[in-house]
Amino acid sequence: MRRIGAWLFALMSGMLLSACGGEDSGGASATSNAQLQGTNKGFALSTVIWKQFPIGVCWDLSNADFALYATQRSWSQQAVEASWEAHSGVVFTGWQQCTNAPNYYGIRISLEDSAANGPHTQGLGTQLNNVVGGMVFNFTFRNWSPSCVGREEYCIRNIAAHEFGHALGFAHEQNRPDTPSTTCKEPAQGTYGDTMIGAWDLASIMNYCNPQWNGNGQLSATDIVMAQMFYGVR
Structure with missing residues (x-):
């Protein structure tokens, strides 16, 4: 579980989309089919870890x-605190309105409710540093994933925990080369990693094949090992 797997060499960047059901929302793919075929798949992208x-x-x-969505913003922050912050040494701060500071160090979150695109990040880890639209959430679900209407807190918390995994530099679990094709049919999607940690993990919060959507916002044992490997213990 704690053994680091083979180092791979794939640093393809792109948009990561997550859906309220664990499936691709149908937005534009980050990499073409030709690129996918020629790219080793990974788990964590070691070159974009926050230092x-x-x-x-x-x-x-x-x-x-900002005032209207105070409750939804609070759910998002609490989900990140209860997952990645609770199980590693990573620390997030602020959670206020963005400014135009040119040297801002961190993640900017915007909102979008488009039928074409679900919540997503534009890359992994430090690729999001001070990028407008680098992370996108959905708080209303009128157009994208209307099944979340009436259970907004559940969906928002799960989305936040999953997307902040990407923000820390962690790719989709189904992108790994050892993904079992007979039991996991979800296609590889988004930015690839270059480091595998432990065995392929069905229970990972980053795995679209997880029967619990986004792991119900909870990190698996392997997710915790990965987080602590790159960010230390709390």
Whole structure:
């Protein structure tokens, strides 16, 4: 479980989409089929791990929306605190409105409810540093995944925990080369990693084949090992 797997060499970047059901929302893929065929798959991207703490988090929202979605913002922050922060040495700070500071160090979150695109990040880890639209959440679910209407807290918490895994540098579990094709039919998607940790993990919060969507917002034992490997213990 704690043994580090083979080092791979695939640093393809792109958008990571997550859906309220663990499936691709149908948005544009980060890499073409030709690229996927020629790319080794990974788990964590070691070149984009954050080196300084705390990592800032801010919301690219108008004053009105920042106030309107106070409860949803709180659910998101609590989900990250109960998952990645609770089980590793990573620290996030801020969670206020974004400014135009040119040297801002951290993750900027915006909101979108588009039928074409689900919540996503544009890359992994430090690739998101001070990127407008680097992380996108959905708080309303009128167009994308309307099955979340009436259970918004559940969906928002699960989305936040999953997407912050990407923000820490962790790729989708089904992107690994040892993904069992007979039991996991979800296609590889988004940015690839270069490091595998432990055995392929069905229970990973980053695995679309997990029968519990986004792991119900909970890290698996392997997720915790991975987080502590790169970010230390709390």
